[in-house]
Amino acid sequence: MTVLDEAKRDPSGRTCFVTRNSKNFGPDGRLHPELAAEVTEAGVTLEYLSDLKKVLARFAERRPVPHDDARLQARLSARSTTAWLHQFIVAEVASGPFEACVVDLKDEALFLEWTHFDGWLSTPVVEIIGWSDEADYVAADVSRLAATVKVLATGFARTLGFGFTPTAKLVAFTVDVRVIFGEDSLTALSVSGLHPVEDEHKPAAASAARRASTAIQEDLW
Known part of the structure; x- marks a missing residue:
């Protein structure tokens, strides 16, 4: 009305x-x-x-931004951005059933099969491992930076084992989130499906998995 x-x-x-x-x-x-x-x-x-993407297409001019743009790097490295992505992953991406790779830190290959899980068991470790498609959306005298951010998530997830017995597994996945940066907030324009960790990012995932493992052990202790 x-x-x-x-x-x-x-x-x-x-x-x-x-x-x-x-x-x-x-x-x-x-x-x-x-x-x-x-x-x-x-x-x-x-x-x-x-759809906010349609709003931007309708009202804003899209201007390219260099990959190493100082303003963008400042937003990507801000704690508030990581905190927002953490909340987004927990609430929107893996709030229910999801798929991820099992991480076995004792195995030379580091990663095992792609498996179904029914939710997080521990607080995941979330970090940005890359970004692409940088842009500046300009409408009137207002401009907003945007980028597609590749996010790595690791932590313990819950699955039902043999006889429907709950089992905890250390897992990892990546997801691409199209983020637009407001003055004091962030908005997800789109989000991809979940992906296995690529070879080039496996060292980062292994490091994050170790931190996740240490954190949950400290909590239990």
Whole structure:
């Protein structure tokens, strides 16, 4: 109703309604039929945008940014960024069943099979191991940096073993998160599926796995 009231201020113009709440307002970028009928009845033009990537494409100019841009590196190295990614991984990526590689630190190969898990058992160790597709989105006099961040997550996960007995395994995976950096906040534009750790990142994963293992032992102690 607030959006319709705003649109009625200038019925000849176009009003944009931006929300991620597709459940209440409509999936696939289309308003629910009853809401669309209200827009028609109000005699206004309403553009419904449920994807922030579409908002950026609609209103912002995308400018390339060097990989070693000092502003971007400062945001990527900030503790607040790692803390946000940690919360995002726990809440959005692996809050329920997920897949990961079992890490055996005693095995020369370091990583074993890709296995299903039903949730984290310990607080995961989360770190940035790379980034790509750097950009600056500019709209009016506001600009926001963005990058696709490759995140490494390691820690203990829970799975059901033989006879449905809960079993804890040390695991690792990577995930790519498209992040846009606000002044005091971060937003995920998109997130990939979970991936096995690539060979070049296995040393970092092994180091993170050792830290995760040490942390849980200290907690138990």
